[in-house]
Amino acid sequence: MFPLFVYDPDDPRISAFRAVRERDLVGREGQFIAEGEVVLRMLIRSTRHKPKAVLIDGKRIEKLAALLSELPYDVPVYAGTQAVLDAIAGFHLHRGILAIAERGLQPTTVELLSTLSDNALVVVAIGIANHDNIGGIFRNAAAFGADAVLLDPESCDPFYRKAIRVSVGAVLSVPSARFLSNDELFEALGQGSFTPFALSPSGNLTLTELKPPARSAVLMGAEGPGLPAEVLARSTTVRISMAEGFDSLNVGTACGIVLHHLRSRPNC
Amino acid sequence: MFPLFVYDPDDPRISAFRAVRERDLVGREGQFIAEGEVVLRMLIRSTRHKPKAVLIDGKRIEKLAALLSELPYDVPVYAGTQAVLDAIAGFHLHRGILAIAERGLQPTTVELLSTLSDNALVVVAIGIANHDNIGGIFRNAAAFGADAVLLDPESCDPFYRKAIRVSVGAVLSVPSARFLSNDELFEALGQGSFTPFALSPSGNLTLTELKPPARSAVLMGAEGPGLPAEVLARSTTVRISMAEGFDSLNVGTACGIVLHHLRSRPNC
Structure with missing residues (x-):
């Protein structure tokens, strides 16, 4: 896991994380947002749902390194300052961790x-x-x-x-x-x-x-x-x-x- | 119970109801706010706590007349339009009822x-x-x-x-x-x-x-x-x-x- 640093809230690589609340309202067509360390851990260990990308406060990387290293190698981890994260999400991200994930197929x-x-x-x-x-x-x-x-x-x-x-x-x-x-x-x-x-x-x-x-x-x-x-x-x-x-x-x-x-x- | 109509959010008679959220934060020194019909009913029937004033959406007076008639005669009931109520409280008062009350003395x-x-x-x-x-x-x-x-x-x-x-x-x-x-x-x-x-x-x-x-x-x-x-x-x-x-x-x-x-x- 090599974190990719993001300095610009408009960086196109993290566009999926932008305006979280507004997109909550319209739905995400098979994707969802996981917030915080506990939920991220459950996501990473889930057999049904797949993480697609993670966005974290750069200050938290060290503490979360072991957990992040469990991510599949093709899932990017973006890191930024708290201010950049807040600007991307559109609100104060006090848990400092967001992930986008794909829902597993729901059975009948x-x-x-x-x-x-x-x-x-x-x-x-x-x-x-x-x-x-x-x-x-x-x-x-x-x-x-x-x-x-x-x-x-x-x-x-x-x-x-x-x-x-x-x-x-x-x-x-x-x-x-x-x-x-x-x-x-x-x-x-x-x-x-x-x-x-x-x-x-x-x-x-x-x-x-x-x-x-x-x-x-x-x-x-x-x-x-x-x-x-x-x-x-x-x-x-x-x-x-x-x-x-x-x-x-x-x-x-x-x-x-x-x-x-x-x-x-x-x-x- | 004769409702007193309020047309101006700055009417000094209802100043105690103004800026509800800001005052929530600083505390009310022995007073509290009751919201909605269910809580108002419990307040009116409480033997420990005393209603001081009620502010309601004028449209609700008829439906609440029986309950409001249980109030002591010296408790004023102010009525206004939803817009005036919202301007007084500082947020959308979707329950349409606020009361100010005095807390009973708390025992040790x-x-x-x-x-x-x-x-x-x-x-x-x-x-x-x-x-x-x-x-x-x-x-x-x-x-x-x-x-x-x-x-x-x-x-x-x-x-x-x-x-x-x-x-x-x-x-x-x-x-x-x-x-x-x-x-x-x-x-x-x-x-x-x-x-x-x-x-x-x-x-x-x-x-x-x-x-x-x-x-x-x-x-x-x-x-x-x-x-x-x-x-x-x-x-x-x-x-x-x-x-x-x-x-x-x-x-x-x-x-x-x-x-x-x-x-x-x-x-x-």
Whole structure:
């Protein structure tokens, strides 16, 4: 790894890094941005996604040399001063590291489920349009060893820069797939013998009563509207017991509570 | 409740609402800002905190009339167009409601603990300097019926506007107190017969093994540094079991998982 020094924010070699926020909004057609050391490490070690170029603060090269040397030889590492980096990105890059990467091909929902183990656990996001919440769901999926995240058409893109950052890179390690309709979802779950558990404040079972079958899918809706009636009707509904008068948790927190229960059930 | 219409952002009657963000930074000396309908409702029904003035989008008066009529007669309600409101606040006020309120006197840690029940549960925040995380902790405390939140000197102010918003108003309903040193904390906990449980990735007990005594205190540190060694040494340490290679959760999520376990333990 020989860093290539960049002195001019308009250097055409680093044009892909320019105006990061504006491009976040229009999307990157199969590419994404990884920020910071933790996410870069997950990217470099990912078997699904490929780094294309790295841009770092020259002062960080020494500390990151070992990690950067794991990059394939044809991935350029550009280095600049903090001021040049900030001018390229269009905002203050306080983590001092950006990488551009190519997303691996996303499997279909049926394909993804068919690769999972006999006691697989998947999380299904329905209508979750907030990047913090999607990031939180992936982070919890990774923390508790869930095997995949499935997303409906209304849920936001987990490869959006902020969602990756909030997930602490888990978006790059937990496989995901997008389904296009509730029918596609429930057919795929049925085909794979996954039991759907829909989280709802008015669920029939409390979480602590839940003894999950071999393969489970946990369905989560957005705060406020929750899951659509049709989804609840096709699932076993589960609620998290709360104090009287309270019926709402942050969706990432609710996801963490459910996955923790399913993955580390007490010895009774 | 007779709304007073404001046409000029420089109207001296609403000067307390001006430049909200700049004043967030300098603090409000015993006052705080409540945003949005949900938080306003909790403020109006709070027995500890007092609304001083309300500023709303004139279009919302009709829908909010019942709630606003619960205000004490001497609390003025100012109404303006969205454009006037935005000019007063200094940013786009998409919730259309701001209130200024006076904080109730905060008890000392010892005083607060002495008011709690025999099976009380308190959360202790140590070094949590992020407003989202403090807001998340209060939200979870309210959701699972924790009785109080105690804060060390490094933890941020829960009455900061964003923390109140993220807590969905729980900052106004869950009592809190600030302690000034670990000695003060542990003496107060000892005096009240609270058993301190310190959350740590290297904790001795797993959460699911934890059978809490009558009065418990859950101690949470910041992501990254975690709790100081001295705090761990003076507590029973507890870990949340995670997938191999993972040892970190968002602190609000971790708090939710612990409180859920302590408040809704399975019938074994």
